[in-house]
Amino acid sequence: MRKKIVAGNWKMNLTAEEAVQLNRDVENQIMDPKCDIYQFTPSLYLPLLVEKEGYIQIGAQNGHPEKKGAFTGEISMFQLQSSGVQSVLIGHSERRQLFHETNDFLKSKVDAALENNITPFYCCGETLEERESGKHEAVVIDQIKEGCFHLPAEKIRKIVFAYEPVWAIGTGKTASPEQANDMHRLIRNAIAENYDNEIAENATILYGGSCKPTNAKELFTMEHIDGGLIGGASLKADDFIQIINTLN
Numbered sequence: 001m002r003k004k005i006v007a008g009n010w011k012m013n014l015t016a017e018e019a020v021q022l023n024r025d026v027e028n029q030i031m032d033p034k035c036d037i038y039q040f041t042p043s044l045y046l047p048l049l050v051e052k053e054g055y056i057q058i059g060a061q062n063g064h065p066e067k068k069g070a071f072t073g074e075i076s077m078f079q080l081q082s083s084g085v086q087s088v089l090i091g092h093s094e095r096r097q098l099f100h101e102t103n104d105f106l107k108s109k110v111d112a113a114l115e116n117n118i119t120p121f122y123c124c125g126e127t128l129e130e131r132e133s134g135k136h137e138a139v140v141i142d143q144i145k146e147g148c149f150h151l152p153a154e155k156i157r158k159i160v161f162a163y164e165p166v167w168a169i170g171t172g173k174t175a176s177p178e179q180a181n182d183m184h185r186l187i188r189n190a191i192a193e194n195y196d197n198e199i200a201e202n203a204t205i206l207y208g209g210s211c212k213p214t215n216a217k218e219l220f221t222m223e224h225i226d227g228g229l230i231g232g233a234s235l236k237a238d239d240f241i242q243i244i245n246t247l248n
């Protein structure tokens with residue numbers, strides 16, 4: 001059985017106090033979660049949250065592949081690991097678009113994360129233009145192949161995949177359950193082709209992009225969708241909890 005996950009990506013939001021409160025509110029209101037829950041916080045707040053007792057797993061939104069050196073403003077995967085961080089987002093479309101991160105660079109982040117025992121949540125997704133020109137499948141498969149398929153079988157098992165169509169992020173426009181499921185199936189098939197059926201069947205593939213309490217259930221009941229990576233709706237405890245409860 002593959003792992004079900006609901007993860008919140010807080011992006012560059014919340015004060016330190018609000019972050020701690022949000023983490024506490026979610027934890028206090030969900031007693032017996034039927035899925036793994038993650039909160040990807042601004043890096044500044046990682047120590048505040050990582051050291052708390054609790055079942056919510058705290059992850060970083062970014063990490064640099066080099067172990068140390070002259071990279072002003074960056075935090076390495078090695079440093080994340082030394083602070084007790086066990087998961088990291090890699091390849092989010094905002095990093096790809098705004099910070100020009102290429103598949104090749106993301107590949108080095110995947111390697112560095114795994115070397116430091118950090119679980120990569122590897123994000124992929126096409127722009128509207130790519131979908132409208134019919135290139136969406138090729139773009140997403142290339143992102144995954146170039147970022148992850150160099151890994152040996154025992155390491156690819158550690159990756160959590162997240163399909164986030166760029167046109168659905170923060171726009172209120174969600175991929176239909178069928179559109180998302182089709183892409184998730186394609187990703188799973190690519191894993192099966194490059195590795196084997198057992199690895200593909202056990203791979204967790206999350207959907208992200210305007211996922212809300214009102215549409216989470218129809219998305220999460222699709223065969224190939226194993227949970228969500230939630231942006232805006234993860235900033236409100238009630239919305240995030242309702243989304244988690246659709247998997248309970």
Ligand code: 13P
Binds near residue numbers: 229
């Ligand atoms: P929204 O849920 O705000 O569309 O963001 C999705 C996302 O980018 C999660 O990583």
